[in-house]
Amino acid sequence: MKKVFGLLLIIGLLVFAQAGIATAPATTSTGVKNVILIIGDGMGFAHVQLTKLVYGHLNMEDFPYTGFELTYSLSGEVTDSAAAATALATGMKTYNGMISTVTNGDKVYNLTTLLELAQFLGKSTGLVTTTRITHATPAAFGAHVEDRDMEAEIAKQLIEHKINVLFGGGKKKFDDATLELAKQYGYEVIFDKEGLEKASGEYVLGLFAYSHIPYVLDRSESDVGLLDMTKKAIELLERNPNGFFLMIEAGRIDHASHGNDIVATLAETKELDDVVGYVLEYAKKRGDTLVVVTGDHETGGLAVGINYGSVVDVNKILSIKKSTSFMAAEIKNGGDIKEVVKKYTGIELSDEEVEYIKQMDQENPIFGLSNALGEIISKKVGVTFASHKHTGEPVPLLAYGPGADNFVGFHHHIQTSKLIAKLMIFGVPRVNILFEGTSSAKGDLNGDYRVDEKDAYIALMVLLGEKVDSELEERADLDNNGIIDLHDVMLILQEA
Ligand SMILES: [Zn+2]
Incomplete structure (x- = not known):
């Protein structure tokens, strides 16, 4: 495998290129060195x-290049986190619930991820x-399963993938055998803040909570926290x-956002920022x-305000110090609804509101x-949520660093993923593609009787994720x- 792709990416592709054919100077490039992809799960524009x-x-305001990101999956306009993360991770759309796999006919195929591409590039x-490390979003970068709920299998695959750093919650999904496997694979396994401070291994598995890491408000x-882990x-x-x-x-x-807990929603978004x-x-x-x-999808149909003028009660939001799930747990443990809400929010509930809360609790004992x-x-502080579910609204896209200008505009997740792959493999130079010959050999996509980086580029930017020819x-x-x-792209690079 060639580690450095010294490229002459002046490729002419008459079939696709309409304007500006192949006039850029020849450029030698290695790919962008480091890529950091930050995902706000459920984060839309209103968030x-x-x-x-x-x-x-x-800090999100300081990005020089921004865009809109469409999120729909093969299941329809409203994606779940599994299909959204698969699109971001692989450049391919899939059905809701699937983790970097896709069904084609009655077969299920693994889709190669950006993380695997990065490993290929050394x-x-x-x-x-902040969720379980086996949850949909991280899983889609480091595992392949048909169903996001297969978290014990995801745990095993994350280890087998030899990902250098795995930090999050989710201790409960790692049984003794999987933790033993991690040690066999050379992982330093840590469970707390002290372990995080001292960690120095080539492979580190940090499981900092039994399930998800607590909300910022409840820590x-x-x-x-996310910043500790990031550093x-x-x-x-x-x-x-x-x-x-x-x-x-x-x-x-x-x-x-699923819980329509505006205060926790904003505290979590602030932590991301x-x-x-x-x-x-x-x-x-x-x-x-x-x-x-970017966000993987929007959650809750969050809207700024419920009326005209200055309606969002910023001071009230800042004064609330616990999440609604923290309050709900205290109520479930015998706390009086009115007293608990008053204690943590200063809000006096009416009898009708208490009745509604009790009724919702009966209908849905877990989340009601x-x-x-x-x-x-949320209504009392001047914002509204349209639902407790995801929406198909676009999400923000921000980019900084080499090649960041590529991300301007209106994309789907799969294009963003392909652009990241492109920058990792080929670096910054703009590429014009031309078909140059008539060869129809396997791997020789531009027909010039050679399998080289040009063909990898065509596979990546033209074919991956889309039906063309x-x-x-x-x-x-x-x-x-x-x-x-991406697997085919990598195979072409290997032959090059
Ligand atoms: Zn969700």
Whole structure:
């Protein structure tokens, strides 16, 4: 395998290129060294706007290049986190619930991920999240399963993938055998803040909570936060001279938004923004690090305001110190609804509101109580949620660093993923593609009687994730599984 792709990417592709054919000068490039992808699970535009309204200037405002990201999956306009993360991780759409796999006919295929591409390029890799590390978003970068609920299998695959840094919650999904496997694979396994501070291994598995890491609002001193994990992850990963790929997920913006808990939603989004600030400073100092920030989908149909004028009660939002699920747990433990809500929010509930909360609790014993508290408190501070589910609204896309200008505009997740892959493999230069010959050999996509980086580029940017030309697809399908994905791109690079 060639590690450095010295490229002459002046390829003419008459079939696709309409204007500006192949006039750029020849450029030699190696790919972008480091890539940090930050995902706010459930983070739409209103999440960002309200976080700014409440907390002031955001680091997210400092990005020079921004865009819109469409999120729909093969299941329809409203994706789940599994299909959304698969699209971001692989450049391929899939059905809701699937983790970097897709069904084609009655067969299920694995889709190669950006993390696997980074490993192929000799980079270190890391996944960091506030959810269980086996939850959909991190899973899609480091595992392949048909169903996101197969978390014990995901845990095993994350280890087998030899991902250098795995930080999050989810201890409960790692049984003794999987923890033993981690040790066999050379992992340093840590469970708390002290372990995180001291960690220094080439492979580190950090499981900092039994399930998800507590909400920012509900954390104690001993809990590990997203910024702590991010700092350590970068420190561990940047030791590799070939660079690294790191995915950081603020995974619980989504959970708080499902519960319509506006205060927790904004605190989680603020934590993401703090991480964004740290990463942006890091990238600014170096010049070799691409930072991409996006949401996987919007959750809750969050709207800024419920009337005209100044309606969002910022001071009230800042005064509430616990999540609604924390309050709900206290109520379930025998606390009086009115007293608990008064204690943590200062809000006096009416008898009708208490009745509604009790009724919701009966209808949905797991989430009904906290959902009802979320609905009532959100309205009282001047915001609304349309639902307790995801929406098909677009999400923000922000980019900084080498090649960041590529991300401007209106994309789907799969295009963003392909652009990241392109920058990792080929670096920054713009590429014009031309078909140059008549060869129809396997792997020789531009027909110039050679299999080289030009063909890898065509497979990546033209074919991956999209049906274009069946004859060309046939030639690009090096592993003969009927799907053009990053694996075929990598096989072409290997032959080059
Ligand atoms: Zn969700």
